Amino acid sequence: MAEIKRTQAPITNPELTRAMDAMKQERNQRTEIAFINSMKDGRFLVPANINKVQQAQANADGTVELKEQPQIQFLLFNNKDGQKFFPLFTDAAEYEKWSDRSKYQRAAIGFRDLCQFFENNPNGEVTGVVVNPYGQNVLVPVESLLRMMHTEAMAPGTKIQIGTLKEEPTELVDVLKTYFAEHEEINRAFLRVMKREDKKNPNFLLVIDAALQEDAALRTLFDGIAAAAKSHLRGVELAIVPASNSFGTAAMKDAEPFYEK
Numbered sequence: 172m173a174e175i176k177r178t179q180a181p182i183t184n185p186e187l188t189r190a191m192d193a194m195k196q197e198r199n200q201r202t203e204i205a206f207i208n209s210m211k212d213g214r215f216l217v218p219a220n221i222n223k224v225q226q227a228q229a230n231a232d233g234t235v236e237l238k239e240q241p242q243i244q245f246l247l248f249n250n251k252d253g254q255k256f257f258p259l260f261t262d263a264a265e266y267e268k269w270s271d272r273s274k275y276q277r278a279a280i281g282f283r284d285l286c287q288f289f290e291n292n293p294n295g296e297v298t299g300v301v302v303n304p305y306g307q308n309v310l311v312p313v314e315s316l317l318r319m320m321h322t323e324a325m326a327p328g329t330k331i332q333i334g335t336l337k338e339e340p341t342e343l344v345d346v347l348k349t350y351f352a353e354h355e356e357i358n359r360a361f362l363r364v365m366k367r368e369d370k371k372n373p374n375f376l377l378v379i380d381a382a383l384q385e386d387a388a389l390r391t392l393f394d395g396i397a398a399a400a401k402s403h404l405r406g407v408e409l410a411i412v413p414a415s416n417s418f419g420t421a422a423m424k425d426a427e428p429f430y431e432k
Contacts, residue, residue, distance in 0.1 A: 182279055184213050184261040191307040207319050208369070210302075210311075213282050215259040216266045218275035220244040246275055247297060254298040256310065257285075261303055268305035286320045289313050318390075320397070330368040333376065333422050340375075343403045344429055347377075350399045351430050356382045356392065360430040361423050365410060374408035378419045380428075389413055 187209040194202040223239040230236055247255040259280075260266040266277065280288075289297070299312040344362065351357045358380045365376035377396070383389050393411045400409055412419040 182214055182216050182260075182262055184209070184215070187213050187302075188261055188307075191302065191309050194309070195307055206309075211282050211319055213259075213261070214279055215261065215281075215285070215302075216263065217257070217259060217278050217280050218246045218266075218269075218272065219278045220246075221276050221278060243278070248301060248304060255296060256299055256301040256304075257297055258304050259285075259300050259302045261306075265303045265306050283320065286317055289317060318394075332366040334364050334366070335426070336362065336364050336375075339429075340403075340405070340407075343375075343400060343405075346399060346403050347396070348430050350396060351432075354392070354395075355432075357430070358382060358432050359414070359428040361414075361426050361428050363422055363426060365422075372407075374410055375404070376422055377409060377411045378414050378422050379411060380414035380423075383413075384415075 187206070190202065190205040190209045194206050196202075220243070222242050222244075226238060226240045227235050228238050245257065248258050249255055258269075260269075266272060285300070297313060299310055300316060302309040302311065339362075347360065347362075351360060360380070361378040363376045363378070364373050366373040377400075379393070379396070381389065381392060383392060396411055397409060412422065414420065414423060
């Protein structure tokens with residue numbers, strides 16, 4: 172279940188706000204990438220009804236204890252075509268623009284927990300999210316949102332350093348090897364560390380040598396790998412690239428595969 176918190180610390184997303192303004196003025200590869208990267212780092216205000224309900228929980232001694240659990244009901248916005256969108260507000264000032272705000276409680280949700288919410292509720296009821304519906308009003312479909320979580324967006328010319336991991340993440344490697352063994356199309360895999368000039372912390376870089384040519388097939392494969400790895404990353408982001416492109420080829424240079432069919 173996605174982790175939803177009552178708001179304590181102020182929620183602000185200045186980089187995301189600037190990125191949306193820039194994308195509204197001129198939509199191109201650079202402004203879209205800035206939006207995606209700042210969106211992935213975001214925490215948002217969301218309207219919700221948060222109630223406590225009692226649920227029975229069995230104890231080790233055989234007794235049953237009633238415990239209060241939060242029950243959260245999110246508010247969805249409808250557009251003129253009847254499509255439902257999950258509203259996200261970047262800060263309190265944007266939230267204050269909504270005239271019906273007093274009818275609901277205010278909670279906070281992070282990007283990854285938001286994606287988890289959609290992964291756990293794949294019924295198609297919600298079309299996507301709308302960021303600052305009374306401001307920039309940026310609509311993001313659910314499919315695009317989930318793709319953001321499993322991909323790494325880089326602006327052209329971004330300086331990148333590729334290196335060797337100082338310590339192998341054994342848990343992650345074991346999970347990946349198990350997953351790869353079940354997919355005959357994967358020939359080899361390389362795990363490296365990548366540091367980008369536009370991001371504070373380094374992340375894992377996974378290079379996949381696979382017998383696949385079509386972008387759609389690779390995207391499906393990478394989504395599956397990301398899903399298998401996500402609970403074993405310990406807070407480190409994972410970028411996945413094919414060995415067939417120039418970046419993947421460069422990242423494999425002088426490296427030994429940790430998996431080979």
